[in-house]
Amino acid sequence: MRVNSARPIIGASLLMFVLVACGDATSDGGRVPVVATTTQVGSIAAEIGGDAIELTVLLEPGIEAHDFEISPADGAAIERADLILKSGAGLETWLDDAIVTIGGEDRVRDLSEGIELRTSADGEVDPHYWMSAPNAILMVEHAREALSQAAPSAADGIGERADVLIGRLEAADGEIRAMIDGIPADRRKVVTDHDALGYFIDEYGLEFLGSVFPSLDVTADPSARDIEELVSLIRENDVPAIFSESAVNPQLAEAVAAETGATLSDETLYTDSLGPPGSGADTLDGMLLHNARVIHDGLLGP
Numbered sequence: 051m052r053v054n055s056a057r058p059i060i061g062a063s064l065l066m067f068v069l070v071a072c073g074d075a076t077s078d079g080g081r082v083p084v085v086a087t088t089t090q091v092g093s094i095a096a097e098i099g100g101d102a103i104e105l106t107v108l109l110e111p112g113i114e115a116h117d118f119e120i121s122p123a124d125g126a127a128i129e130r131a132d133l134i135l136k137s138g139a140g141l142e143t144w145l146d147d148a149i150v151t152i153g154g155e156d157r158v159r160d161l162s163e164g165i166e167l168r169t170s171a172d173g174e175v176d177p178h179y180w181m182s183a184p185n186a187i188l189m190v191e192h193a194r195e196a197l198s199q200a201a202p203s204a205a206d207g208i209g210e211r212a213d214v215l216i217g218r219l220e221a222a223d224g225e226i227r228a229m230i231d232g233i234p235a236d237r238r239k240v241v242t243d244h245d246a247l248g249y250f251i252d253e254y255g256l257e258f259l260g261s262v263f264p265s266l267d268v269t270a271d272p273s274a275r276d277i278e279e280l281v282s283l284i285r286e287n288d289v290p291a292i293f294s295e296s297a298v299n300p301q302l303a304e305a306v307a308a309e310t311g312a313t314l315s316d317e318t319l320y321t322d323s324l325g326p327p328g329s330g331a332d333t334l335d336g337m338l339l340h341n342a343r344v345i346h347d348g349l350l351g352p
Contacts, residue, residue, distance in 0.1 A: 081103055084104065094193045099197050106127040108120070111327075125152070133197065136158060162189075163192060190219070242262070243263060262306055284310040
């Protein structure tokens with residue numbers, strides 16, 4: 051799997067130069083060239099595509115997906131790909147803009163198709179649907195179909211590997227439900243630094259009390275009044291822990307924890323991104339289990 055790290059903004063004229071220069075590129079060893087946008091999508095593609103695909107993942111672990119900028123190398127990979135897998139649900143507007151310039155919209159497969167999407171109080175679509183294991187399974191099923199169509203000679207192997215991943219996600223779903231069932235009902239109130247756990251909270255019977263950044267991304271700073279209201283809610287509900295996420299600067303969450311006496315969890319949650327290799331959260335099922343364990347231990351308290 052190749053992951054691009056250069057991140058300069060790509061202009062339209064430079065993009066067209068890249069496309070002309072790379073238009074005759076072919077995949078290595080006859081493998082199908084595939085682009086995956088996020089680490090979640092990339093993990094699925096890598097696991098079930100195997101040696102049948104030449105995979106480029108645009109985002110690296112820890113990178114915030116909402117404001118990502120496509121580099122020239124990314125543009126070249128997108129142009130030459132036979133298949134582009136995206137998370138969808140409005141997350142990758144930067145990809146949609148690039149496809150307008152590059153063309154080939156029919157190569158894009160949206161893995162959020164058919165998923166019931168949440169909306170925030172202001173009507174904004176929540177794109178973090180992979181935080182529910184049943185939704186993650188739908189992602190795998192969509193990817194299996196798209197990859198099998200792109201590499202029909204490898205369809206049997208793709209299907210078998212997809213079944214294995216789905217089996218792991220089903221097992222993770224059961225483990226998560228058992229963990230959350232072990233938390234007393236009055237201690238299931240969750241506070242995070244970023245409103246990205248909605249699908250997980252709805253799926254597994256938790257209650258979202260609030261977040262330090264009161265939005266679906268972290269581009270908008272909270273007001274002093276927002277912070278005061280959150281501090282009051284934490285105190286009133288005797289919330290034992292605040293959870294920080296890997297792609298968010300924890301400084302403000304640390305201040306809220308100090309003000310309220312709540313504990314800021316030592317381990318971060320993975321939401322916008324999977325964990326780095328070796329973290330145990332570098333697959334969909336691993337990420338979900340990691341988050342469940344961190345939340346379980348934090349809400350139960352010392």
